[in-house]
Amino acid sequence: MRMRAECVSCLINRVIYEAGLVDEKFSEKAVKEALDILAKEYSHNANSILVATKVHRRVYEIIENPDPYKDIKERSNRIALSLIPKAEKFINDSKDKLRAAVICAIVGNVFDFGIKSSIAAPEKLGDNFEKMCENGLDVDDTEKIRKYLKKNSRVLFFTDNCGEIVFDKLLCREIKKFGVHLTVVVRESPIMNDATVEDAEKLGFKDAADEIMLSSNAVGIDFNEISDDLKKRIENADLIICKGMGMYEAFCEKKYRPVVHLLRTKCMPVADDMGLPENISVAKMYE
Incomplete structure (x- = not known):
């Protein structure tokens, strides 16, 4: 962008x-x-x-600190884990479990700090989690997601923040039920409060995905810094799922399709670029 x-x-x-x-x-x-x-x-x-x-x-x-968000990332994961029973109930009680899992994953996108429209502290999400889930999606392309989730289809899932990644795991589990080959992409090393491979391993992502791949510690993704293997996976994917505004900023200038962006529009430049209002929950597909 x-x-x-x-x-x-x-x-x-x-x-x-x-x-x-x-x-x-x-x-x-x-x-x-x-x-x-x-x-x-x-x-x-x-x-x-x-x-x-x-x-x-x-x-x-x-x-002089390669991971200044370390404490707040750990708190975010702890708070998110404490909300898993509520998230699982929301998903299990829903007639459309994929859509419910998408909602939970997007609600988790509020785990962002130091910017406008983010929460002040991880603990704040606990007060609003159920209400935000009940509010659902303002842009809902989950049916478009579903049509690409076919047996053995190649799905790439690009993660975003700590805390949020806890709910991403629930979404990954729902996606895996369609029989797809799911590859989750996380940061190799820290940048802001983004989830790293260490977070994914601690949270047991190997149980929810077929593979875990690494990207550099760029904001979003720098296509000049990723491995040739990951580049080929992106080019050949049947569906790319991107979490958060940083991934939108990176992918919006590329022609990779289909790609679905799951995020809260937390700033006006991104919202404008997507043709959407600020501060809404979005599952938007580009085909």
């Missing part, structure tokens, strides 16, 4: 937030370095994913 002016303030707010997670003494230098990168890289033709990745990687060097 191409950058918009609003992306600059969003990135700086995130830099301030993650520096503060380590020590506020790093904030001034982190902001200055981020602004230097933005001064060089920002334009309306700049790729939002590539610029954000450069900013965050540099900030991590400044704050």
Whole structure:
């Protein structure tokens, strides 16, 4: 996705937030370095994913911490795990279990921090989880998802945040019931509060997927940094499932189809690019 002016303030707010997670003494230098990168890289033709990745990687060097979100990620997973009984009940009580699992996975997308329209702390989701599930989907392409879930079809599932990934596992279980070959893609190393291979292993994703593959610690996905094997999987997939705004920002400029985006529209630039309102729950297919 191409950058918009609003992306600059969003990135700086995130830099301030993650520096503060380590020590506020790093904030001034982190902001200055981020602004230097933005001064060089920002334009309306700049790729939002590539610029954000450069900013965050540099900030991590400044704050001398490769995983500043570690504590909040662990809390997110704990809170999400505590909500599993409610999520499973919601799914099991539904006449359409695939759709219910999609809803839970999208509700989990609120596990995002340091940006507008995110929750202030992981614990906040517990107060609103059931209500958000009951609200359902504002854009509902689950029937389009279903038509691609055929026996032995090749499905790629790109994860997003910690906490959220707990509910993704429930969705993966429902997807596997269709007899597909499911590959889950997670980060090899930390970036923001995104789930890594360590999180996937701790949560037992090997029980819910046929394979786990790795991507770099780019924001969303940097197609120049992924393995040749993963590139071939993307090109040959029968269905690509992408969680979160970062994955939308990465895939929206590519011609890979079919791809379905499961997310909350937490910022106006992404919402506008999708032709949707802000702050809604979306399961949108591009064919």
